Amino acid sequence: xxxxxxxxxxxxLINNASAQGGKMALVKGGNYTPLYGIxxxxxxxxxxxxxxxxPVTYAEFQEFVRNYSKxxxxxxxxxxxDERYLSNWENDLTAxxxxxxxxxxxxxxxxxxxYCECQGKRLPTxxxxxxxxxxxxxxxxxxEDSLYNASILRSYEQxxxxxxTVGQSDANYWGVKDMHGMVWEWxxxxxxxxxxxxxxxxxxxxxxxxxxxxxxxAKDMMNYAAxxxxxxxxxxxxxxxxxxxxxxxxKDVNHPLTLN
Amino acid sequence: xxxxxxxxxxxxxxxxFLSGAIFTACTQGQSRNTGNSNYTKDYSKTKVFGEMVxxxxxxxxxxxxxxxxxxMKLYMEMEITEEEMEMADGVSYLFWTFGGTVPGSFxxxxxxxxxxxxxxxxxxxxxxxxxxxxAVTGQGGGAEASFVAPGHExxxxxxxxxxxxxxxxxxxxxxxxxxxxxxxxxxxxxPEGGLPPVDKEFYVMQGDFYTEGRFGEPGLQPFDMQxxxxxxxDYVVFNGSVNALSGENALQAKAGETIRIFFGNGGPNLAxxxxxxxxxxDKVYVDGGDQINYNVGTTLIPAGGAAILEFKADVPSxxxxxDHSIFRAFNKGALGILSVTGKENEKIFAGxxxxxxxxxxxxxxxxxxxxxxxxSPPVTMTKSELIDTGKKIYMQACFACHQANGEGVANAxxxxxxxxxLNADVNRSIDVLLHGLSGEITVNGKKYNSIMPxxxxxxxxxxxVLTYVYNSxxxxxxxxxxxxxxxxxxK
Numbered sequence: 001x002x003x004x005x006x007x008x009x010x011x012x013l014i015n016n017a018s019a020q021g022g023k024m025a026l027v028k029g030g031n032y033t034p035l036y037g038i039x040x041x042x043x044x045x046x047x048x049x050x051x052x053x054x055p056v057t058y059a060e061f062q063e064f065v066r067n068y069s070k071x072x073x074x075x076x077x078x079x080x081x082d083e084r085y086l087s088n089w090e091n092d093l094t095a096x097x098x099x100x101x102x103x104x105x106x107x108x109x110x111x112x113x114x115y116c117e118c119q120g121k122r123l124p125t126x127x128x129x130x131x132x133x134x135x136x137x138x139x140x141x142x143x144e145d146s147l148y149n150a151s152i153l154r155s156y157e158q159x160x161x162x163x164x165t166v167g168q169s170d171a172n173y174w175g176v177k178d179m180h181g182m183v184w185e186w187x188x189x190x191x192x193x194x195x196x197x198x199x200x201x202x203x204x205x206x207x208x209x210x211x212x213x214x215x216x217x218a219k220d221m222m223n224y225a226a227x228x229x230x231x232x233x234x235x236x237x238x239x240x241x242x243x244x245x246x247x248x249x250x251k252d253v254n255h256p257l258t259l260n
Numbered sequence: 261x262x263x264x265x266x267x268x269x270x271x272x273x274x275x276x277f278l279s280g281a282i283f284t285a286c287t288q289g290q291s292r293n294t295g296n297s298n299y300t301k302d303y304s305k306t307k308v309f310g311e312m313v314x315x316x317x318x319x320x321x322x323x324x325x326x327x328x329x330x331x332m333k334l335y336m337e338m339e340i341t342e343e344e345m346e347m348a349d350g351v352s353y354l355f356w357t358f359g360g361t362v363p364g365s366f367x368x369x370x371x372x373x374x375x376x377x378x379x380x381x382x383x384x385x386x387x388x389x390x391x392x393x394x395a396v397t398g399q400g401g402g403a404e405a406s407f408v409a410p411g412h413e414x415x416x417x418x419x420x421x422x423x424x425x426x427x428x429x430x431x432x433x434x435x436x437x438x439x440x441x442x443x444x445x446x447x448x449x450x451p452e453g454g455l456p457p458v459d460k461e462f463y464v465m466q467g468d469f470y471t472e473g474r475f476g477e478p479g480l481q482p483f484d485m486q487x488x489x490x491x492x493x494d495y496v497v498f499n500g501s502v503n504a505l506s507g508e509n510a511l512q513a514k515a516g517e518t519i520r521i522f523f524g525n526g527g528p529n530l531a532x533x534x535x536x537x538x539x540x541x542d543k544v545y546v547d548g549g550d551q552i553n554y555n556v557g558t559t560l561i562p563a564g565g566a567a568i569l570e571f572k573a574d575v576p577s578x579x580x581x582x583d584h585s586i587f588r589a590f591n592k593g594a595l596g597i598l599s600v601t602g603k604e605n606e607k608i609f610a611g612x613x614x615x616x617x618x619x620x621x622x623x624x625x626x627x628x629x630x631x632x633x634x635x636s637p638p639v640t641m642t643k644s645e646l647i648d649t650g651k652k653i654y655m656q657a658c659f660a661c662h663q664a665n666g667e668g669v670a671n672a673x674x675x676x677x678x679x680x681x682l683n684a685d686v687n688r689s690i691d692v693l694l695h696g697l698s699g700e701i702t703v704n705g706k707k708y709n710s711i712m713p714x715x716x717x718x719x720x721x722x723x724x725v726l727t728y729v730y731n732s733x734x735x736x737x738x739x740x741x742x743x744x745x746x747x748x749x750x751k
Contacts, residue, residue, distance in 0.1 A: 084411060150482075184386075224437060231387070231432050234407075
């Protein structure tokens with residue numbers, strides 16, 4: 001019996017590794033306290049999931065719009081993408097050649113979501129994204145590592161990193177690349193944690209939901225890099241198509257994966 | 261029936277308005293004298309007449325005065341950019357700006373104006389931003405209404421119901437970091453009838469900056485969160501950089517002119533002890549509000565606060581703007597020049613009175629321990645490398661007295677530009693840096709009697725700064741090597 005399980009598990013792994021679109025890495029779940037959490041009860045459980053190793057590239061997105069014409073820039077439903085959607089493309093089918101191996105940006109949340117779903121995947125949740133992104137190359141949670149935090153903050157201060165080639169950075173603990181220092185990424189529930197446009201009135205809001213810039217309720221006062229990501233997400237609407245915002249897909253691990 | 265009633269209502273309003281105006285006329289003077297703030301007029305009902313597009317200006321300039329115009333509908337827009345700019349000579353920093361400058365564009369309006377404000381976040385920017393205007397009554401000063409993602413713009417509107425000078429700033433998380441990166445500026449809400457006219461108006465704003473490298477360390481310097489948190493700035497500057505108000509950027513005025521400085525303090529952390537060396541503020545609008553204080557030397561401006569300062573530039577002089585928390589001025593950059601040209605007035609300032617030298621600590625110059633803050637040059641340098649390095653050292657160690665272009669300060673510090681004393685004897689110049697100089701000397705026919713302390717510099721640094729000086733401003737182009745310095749040191 002155990003052998004059968006193993007076989008299924010192995011098949012799944014192979015299947016995922018060779019699935020259409022980007023290669024995926026397994027992120028083992030666990031509990032973690034998000035930035036906005038206060039106290040132990042704020043711990044969030046993240047289950048095992050697969051996450052694409054690299055952000056989706058222009059080349060991959062080009063293939064997608066060739067197969068799904070309703071996401072081409074002239075055909076997209078206006079409700080699902082603002083006027084900046086793919087506006088740097090030469091035409092409906094041709095992405096700028098120089099950008100093919102760069103992270104796709106200027107795509108709306110609807111388009112990113114559709115891209116993942118058309119491949120039997122989905123966008124990662126905020127918790128999954130943050131959980132995977134707190135890993136350095138050696139530790140699954142490097143948030144206490146000042147050098148790690150400094151390097152993320154540093155990358156936020158480098159302009160035009162959306163023009164970097166994907167996959168050049170060192171893989172993190174889970175084997176995932178370019179979580180930091182390249183583009184912001186869409187998440188499934190990007191607007192579920194609201195950092196209000198006015199980010200200083202902790203006192204009047206539900207402190208467990210509204211993480212404020214004053215950092216009063218923050219678990220880790222020094223994790224300013226994460227504040228910037230939460231602030232970024234809360235400024236978005238689903239039809240926005242930003243120069244500095246891309247995405248990658250995730251997938252459930254929907255079976256007990258016990259390999260020993 | 262309803263018509264009648266409404267016209268009757270109109271009369272009542274008119275009466276109320278008139279009685280309000282009389283009340284104003286009677287009480288205004290009193291409130292100014294006593295500093296009583298009970299008096300406030302309700303400007304929320306002020307009617308607007310017509311509309312106009314507001315002119316926003318980059319520092320140190322301010323838009324033209326509002327004067328006696330009625331309250332209007334005022335359109336204004338501001339673009340937010342994130343861009344690398346100069347913090348000091350050879351040092352750059354990624355500033356976040358309102359309108360492309362630090363501080364942001366100056367906004368000028370009058371009480372009762374209805375403002376329609378458009379905020380545009382450049383598509384290449386990484387971050388969302390917003391604006392909290394302290395002049396605005398209502399939710400977060402507009403912060404929530406103006407929260408905008410990169411590549412988007414938002415328009416919001418407000419009525420200005422309190423006259424005064426106010427700070428505006430970005431209030432997006434992490435708020436401290438947005439302010440520390442330069443996202444602040446001033447909005448002036450003039451009273452009815454405008455401010456009294458003056459000859460020159462300037463916009464100066466202080467800010468503290470936190471960089472990974474220490475003061476003067478060259479290259480692009482990243483923001484240092486820990487230092488910001490600990491309130492340990494490396495730079496405290498006026499108008500966004502060490503050189504923003506000196507050298508060719510010095511503010512200009514003529515003797516006899518009346519000057520008004522709109523001074524703001526963006527912080528994020530430090531309060532400013534603002535002072536102009538060689539002047540007294542005739543008037544200070546305390547905290548940018550209605551209360552006026554007269555004859556003030558140094559005035560305190562809190563972080564996130566502002567003040568309006570007025571004085572007459574009586575005599576020609578290089579007036580030095582400083583934060584009189586003085587190590588910030590001479591060691592962190594909080595120093596600017598208001599250059600006043602024109603006729604001497606010996607009744608006000610005669611100068612030229614000789615002084616002896618008083619050295620209670622003995623005849624040797626006291627040495628302070630070296631703090632290592634000086635740029636370390638490589639050991640062997642070409643002439644052009646010496647000049648480059650020398651310029652940085654000059655801007656840190658010499659510039660405050662000898663000025664950006666070596667022109668010196670009249671009657672106090674001798675010029676280095678085209679200076680006969682300097683060009684005559686290179687060994688003597690080296691000795692001055694190594695051992696200091698006191699007593700009377702004559703430079704270009706003028707007598708100077710002041711003290712230059714010995715400089716705590718390495719041989720290479722002395723060589724670099726002297727080579728820079730000798731190869732600038734019409735001097736004779738001598739190259740000074742570390743060897744030459746070392747030989748003089750051993751004598």
